[in-house]
Amino acid sequence: MPELVFLLMAAVAVVSALGVLVVRDIFRAALCLIVLFMTVAGVYVLLHADFIAVVQVLVYVGAISVLIIVAIMLTRDARQGQPLGNLKYVAGAVAFLLLAVIVYSVITTAFTLSESAPLEETVKPLGKLLFGDPGYLLTVQIAAVLLLSAILGAIAVIREK
């Protein structure tokens, strides 16, 4: 059963990612992107990462897609549906080569898989890991400073002179 769910979600994810590239109307491309974000959240649930799945829905589907849609609306009168740049064939070749290399190395590498069962719920251990003593507390604080400086930088860049 998880295999079927995975195949379905992988198919939807790849199709909607291609939709972001192919769809002419940029607003519809943004809607394709939201579908992609939701299926990625589903993949996280399949991987027993419940907290990350919720954060994915909150941050990506909730915040980032709204930011992107606001950006689309504020630049509405710009020319729609620009054709692909003239790098199309080179980029396609590079992308295909990269995909082949990654898939080859993934298939031929012998990963040392762990036998232990995944955690039933990850919220509490994640909180302990992020805020506990042998944990990532300093990194959390640096991330907070990064977010603050990103907000200030965005305001400073966008302000009318």
Next chain:
Amino acid sequence: MLTLGLVHFLILSAVLFVIGLFGVITQRNVIKVIMCLEIMLNAVNIALIAFSQYIVPTALTGQVFALFVMVVAAAEVAVGIAIIFSIYRSRESVDMENFNILKW
């Protein structure tokens, strides 16, 4: 019938990453470039969480990394869209061809 394993998640991640990369190189609309960047970051997150789940299932290291990637992605989108607005105001365009202010 296949049994779901690490390899499948990694291949899904690789496919999404490559689609995003192709988009970043070829798209002309700069908002679409940002959308493709988001696809790439999501692909990396899938790989991180899959590794975390299959190799160190009780340590959750990859999930912590994925959380920090999300923080950086949010900051990146905010600053990126601010820069797009700022250039759009002076150039009246979101086409990559016109974003050559820094070109020497």
